[in-house]
Amino acid sequence: MTESLQIQLKKGVLxxxxxxxxxxxxxxxxxxxxxxxxxxGMGEGTIYPLMRRMQNDGLVSTYLQESGxxxxxxxxKLTKSGANALKAQxxxxxxxxxxxxxxxxxxx
Amino acid sequence: MTESLQIQLKKGVLxxxxxxxxxxxxxxxxxxxxxxxxxxGMGEGTIYPLMRRMQNDGLVSTYLQESGxxxxxxxxKLTKSGANALKAQxxxxxxxxxxxxxxxxxxx
DNA sequence: AATGGTACCTTGCACGGCAAGGTACCATGT
DNA sequence: ACATGGTACCTTGCCGTGCAAGGTACCATT
Numbered sequence: 001m002t003e004s005l006q007i008q009l010k011k012g013v014l015x016x017x018x019x020x021x022x023x024x025x026x027x028x029x030x031x032x033x034x035x036x037x038x039x040x041g042m043g044e045g046t047i048y049p050l051m052r053r054m055q056n057d058g059l060v061s062t063y064l065q066e067s068g069x070x071x072x073x074x075x076x077k078l079t080k081s082g083a084n085a086l087k088a089q090x091x092x093x094x095x096x097x098x099x100x101x102x103x104x105x106x107x108x
Numbered sequence: 109m110t111e112s113l114q115i116q117l118k119k120g121v122l123x124x125x126x127x128x129x130x131x132x133x134x135x136x137x138x139x140x141x142x143x144x145x146x147x148x149g150m151g152e153g154t155i156y157p158l159m160r161r162m163q164n165d166g167l168v169s170t171y172l173q174e175s176g177x178x179x180x181x182x183x184x185k186l187t188k189s190g191a192n193a194l195k196a197q198x199x200x201x202x203x204x205x206x207x208x209x210x211x212x213x214x215x216x
Numbered sequence: 217a218a219t220g221g222t223a224c225c226t227t228g229c230a231c232g233g234c235a236a237g238g239t240a241c242c243a244t245g246t
Numbered sequence: 247a248c249a250t251g252g253t254a255c256c257t258t259g260c261c262g263t264g265c266a267a268g269g270t271a272c273c274a275t276t
């Protein structure tokens with residue numbers, strides 16, 4: 001139950017993190033997943049539904065590109081609306097983080 | 109979809125916040141809910157299942173106390189194991205927060 | 217009697233991460 | 247030739263948990 005904290009925490013934040021990664025350059029799901037796995041322990045099975053959702057919401061667009069090693073990669077690119085969403089979510093995150101820090105207060 | 113971020117963010121963090129509140133003194137669900145509603149927008153319907161879970165997990169114990177105004181209150185008190193859980197969760201939170209900040213990087 | 221605040225609680229729903237599994241391509245080793 | 251292992255895509259079914267909406271009951275005020 002205690003260990004579910006990490007899992008639950010991720011909800012909602014992953015989309016923002018993916019948007020942030022993409023804001024630094026186009027990328028493909030497998031690589032994003034690897035980075036996120038290292039950073040916050042995201043499972044690979046999580047990325048594909050997430051990318052699909054983001055595409056449906058118009059936050060990213062895609063294009064295929066050969067890789068030379070392995071199957072072709074599907075690159076994701078931030079749209080303008082994705083960039084806006086990133087800004088909005090980052091400021092929400094900061095508000096939230098601040099509120100939590102305030103509650104924790106001296107418990108930190 | 110964007111506004112669901114706030115909702116999702118709460119998952120996993122609420123337990124830690126409640127533990128933090130209780131570490132400053134015993135309290136009853138209704139009051140905890142009010143404070144959390146103000147701080148992070150938690151709905152009242154969320155607190156009762158949460159408190160029940162925490163009690164089942166042995167993080168809190170309860171006692172009844174008359175209030176003079178309205179029905180008797182069920183006070184929650186942190187157990188030792190609850191205090192330990194708080195410490196653990198706070199350090200997990202800090203790790204997570206740091207990882208997210210690193211990913212956001214200059215997007216902030 | 218009726219309203220409104222306090223305080224408890226339940227039910228049904230939706231969202232989204234996870235584990236486990238599956239497909240296919242390519243390079244390397246034996 | 248074939249097996250192994252890495253890359254890269256994707257799907258399915260499950261589970262935890264916050265939410266909205268609703269329900270009960272006590273008490274004070276109007």
